[in-house]
Amino acid sequence: MKGAAIYAPHGDLVVATVLKAKEDIKALIADSDGDFTIDFVDVEMIDSKGLGLLIATCNSLSAEGRRLRITHANADIVELFQTMRLDKHFLLE
């Protein structure tokens, strides 16, 4: 058992930050098991590239029978997930 992991980006998930976030998430997923959590407590904004990163993360986890949890997303971001019909693929808490 490796244990669960939480990724908490220090700022927005947008085109300028997704490459670094992708590397960080990939390393954390490889070094953990069970549900994987992204904590949005410091995220004010996410764009389409950030959404793509979440989808890619979800796809990687699903291939291992794992799930993506998203915590502390603000109301605007939750509405964006719903608009893009992504909310049913994540565990939103």
Add this chain to the structure above:
Amino acid sequence: MKDESFESDIQADPTEAERLMRGLRGWIAQRINPNERFAVELLCREAVANAIEHGSRNDPSKRVRVSVALMGNEVSCLIEDEGGGFICSPADWFVQTWPGEQGRGITILGHYADRVLFEEGGRIVRFSKRIRGGIEQ
């Protein structure tokens, strides 16, 4: 008196775009009510990202011009690039099916803006959005 327009001209580069967006976030925060700030910033981000990636093919020798203006209770934005244009297909406006990781930028423009117009083969994108609850005084 507050400026009612925001103008900038940047290299077609994501780091430059982020610098621009940080400035624009401050401009928006002083003028647009909190309920609409996220949508206006997101619209600008998607249009600028589109101009850099699809219009300019991430070529930093090309320029992207951004103009955002407030007129009454409406914000209007013009994004112009020097690239070869951008073909927007009808399918781009619809929500992409899971698990595709790309192609949601135009869908976001279509959902959050009241009007979106592509001109000159896609080198110019204009959009506008009514601001519910009015402009910050």
